[in-house]
Amino acid sequence: MRRTLLAVLGLLLAGSLVAASPSDAPGGGLTRALDNRDAFAMPAPGLTSKELRDFSFGNRVFNTNWAVAPASVDAFDGLGPIFNRVSCSGCHLRDGRGRPPVDGEDEMLSSLVRLGVPGKDAVGGPRPHPRYGDQLGDRAIPGVAPEGKVRIAWREQAGRYPDGTTYSLRSPRITFEDLAYGPLGRKLQTSLRVAPAVVGMGLLDAIPEADLLAAQDPDDRDGDGISGRVNRVWDPVARAEAVGRLGWKANAANSTAQSAAAAHGDMGLSTSLFPDENCMPGQTDCLAAPRGGDGPDLRDAHLQKLVFYLQVLAVPDRRRVAPAQEARGEAVFQDTGCASCHTPRQRTGADASPARLAGQAFMPYTDLLLHDMGPGLADGRPDFLASGREWRTAPLWGLGLVPTTNGHSFYLHDGRARSLEEAVLWHGGEGQASRDRFKALSRADREALLAFLRSL
Numbered sequence: 001m002r003r004t005l006l007a008v009l010g011l012l013l014a015g016s017l018v019a020a021s022p023s024d025a026p027g028g029g030l031t032r033a034l035d036n037r038d039a040f041a042m043p044a045p046g047l048t049s050k051e052l053r054d055f056s057f058g059n060r061v062f063n064t065n066w067a068v069a070p071a072s073v074d075a076f077d078g079l080g081p082i083f084n085r086v087s088c089s090g091c092h093l094r095d096g097r098g099r100p101p102v103d104g105e106d107e108m109l110s111s112l113v114r115l116g117v118p119g120k121d122a123v124g125g126p127r128p129h130p131r132y133g134d135q136l137g138d139r140a141i142p143g144v145a146p147e148g149k150v151r152i153a154w155r156e157q158a159g160r161y162p163d164g165t166t167y168s169l170r171s172p173r174i175t176f177e178d179l180a181y182g183p184l185g186r187k188l189q190t191s192l193r194v195a196p197a198v199v200g201m202g203l204l205d206a207i208p209e210a211d212l213l214a215a216q217d218p219d220d221r222d223g224d225g226i227s228g229r230v231n232r233v234w235d236p237v238a239r240a241e242a243v244g245r246l247g248w249k250a251n252a253a254n255s256t257a258q259s260a261a262a263a264h265g266d267m268g269l270s271t272s273l274f275p276d277e278n279c280m281p282g283q284t285d286c287l288a289a290p291r292g293g294d295g296p297d298l299r300d301a302h303l304q305k306l307v308f309y310l311q312v313l314a315v316p317d318r319r320r321v322a323p324a325q326e327a328r329g330e331a332v333f334q335d336t337g338c339a340s341c342h343t344p345r346q347r348t349g350a351d352a353s354p355a356r357l358a359g360q361a362f363m364p365y366t367d368l369l370l371h372d373m374g375p376g377l378a379d380g381r382p383d384f385l386a387s388g389r390e391w392r393t394a395p396l397w398g399l400g401l402v403p404t405t406n407g408h409s410f411y412l413h414d415g416r417a418r419s420l421e422e423a424v425l426w427h428g429g430e431g432q433a434s435r436d437r438f439k440a441l442s443r444a445d446r447e448a449l450l451a452f453l454r455s456l
């Protein structure tokens, strides 16, 4: 563990970047000048040595390959029985963004398919499929059958800018193979989602609920064609309903709820929040498999350090990618209405915890609200209040670093966009007017806008 910490400190000293003015720092006091492949994986500046030790332990929990129970290291066993990956970092590689499969033969390595059937579960969330639950588990421990395999095929559709420039957009077709627990049936709902980067989670957790509520405009009173609203989800920590903040549909209330749900749903690890194994009633081998000791697989003390780690990851500062274009691009971003949803600045509450998150002004470029993005992006799978066409405004911080940190430039909830430009071109519904203004721009202004996005 000490080696990890030294490596982290060494990388920090190696950085030599221009810092933005403090008032525009993307992560407030958690901002750090970073532009290498570990740009999402560094601690915020100024952590005490005790905090750095907790960060380092949380880092270990995030990167550990969990073992099948019983194993020699009891603290890190209990994987599965059915699961998607053996570690958090398996999907959030270097704390960054996942990608969808390249084609039908490619494996699902950093994305997953959520499942459901019409209706709601006991706490108002998506109703799980009776045989397969709320997510297809494509891996399992020895002696238990994985649920099946996901196959993605891409369909292209051509488009054209008013100036005659052509483009092509792709969208996924999802099919399943090797289903081990019977047919999926005709009422099946699916939602392909890639793993987002995990920086800035503590700041998003700490925006006062009142600020999110005040930004809503469900009946579009101001007549701008944009009517954001909060998702309301079940928070297993408070055991109460709460405003949703994380996940592509703002389907999780906070970093603790999201991390415990990920441990359970993606890796098959029980916690005090989700004490049962993630097996459906008909999955007898899964239900009979040995458990990882008496308590939860992921202990409370370790879950807390994992969450602390996520909350104090540094937010990378902006980089100069094309100085001549960025300022123009930022003005175009305002003029085309992007900022109506991608709210540049947010502020955390004065009583946020841990204390270093309190009173921070930061630049996530999101209102955290749900918006109807039209039929093109719809998944048809409601998630708490979010309809099958609604998505949370994606934060834009760090987007330009994804090629550096994760070696690809796939964007949107299912990674269908192969560039930032394609991500913008997919905006429909409440985002259509803004998208059309983008399409009508001169080529120079379009490129300036994209340069601005790459600098975030």
Ligand code: HEC
Residues within 6 Å of the ligand: 062, 084, 085, 086, 087, 088, 089, 090, 091, 092, 109, 110, 111, 112, 193, 194, 195, 196, 197, 198, 201, 245, 246, 247, 248, 249, 251, 255, 258, 259, 262, 263, 266, 267, 306, 310
């Ligand atoms: C199988 C891949 C996979 C694994 C393994 C995984 N995640 Fe995720 N993670 C995702 C996906 C996909 C989402 C988006 C979920 C959604 O929209 O419902 C996500 C979302 C998140 C978010 C919210 C990010 C945001 O911007 O809203 C956090 C935090 C997170 N995961 C933490 C974790 C932790 C901690 C672990 C390990 C315990 C973990 N994840 C394991 C795929 C994964």
Ligand code: HEC
Residues within 6 Å of the ligand: 226, 248, 333, 336, 337, 338, 339, 340, 341, 342, 371, 373, 377, 391, 392, 393, 394, 395, 396, 399, 410, 411, 412, 413, 414, 420, 423, 424, 427, 430, 431, 434, 435, 438, 449, 453
């Ligand atoms: C009506 C609200 C709205 C407006 C207006 C809007 N967006 Fe978005 N944007 C969203 C939502 C919601 C998503 C997530 C959609 C998804 O993943 O399916 C998103 C996603 C994105 C993404 C991909 C982010 C990621 O993490 O993959 C980019 C880039 C983006 N928007 C840029 C823009 C730009 C540039 C404009 C202005 C031309 C704009 N948006 C206008 C709501 C909006």
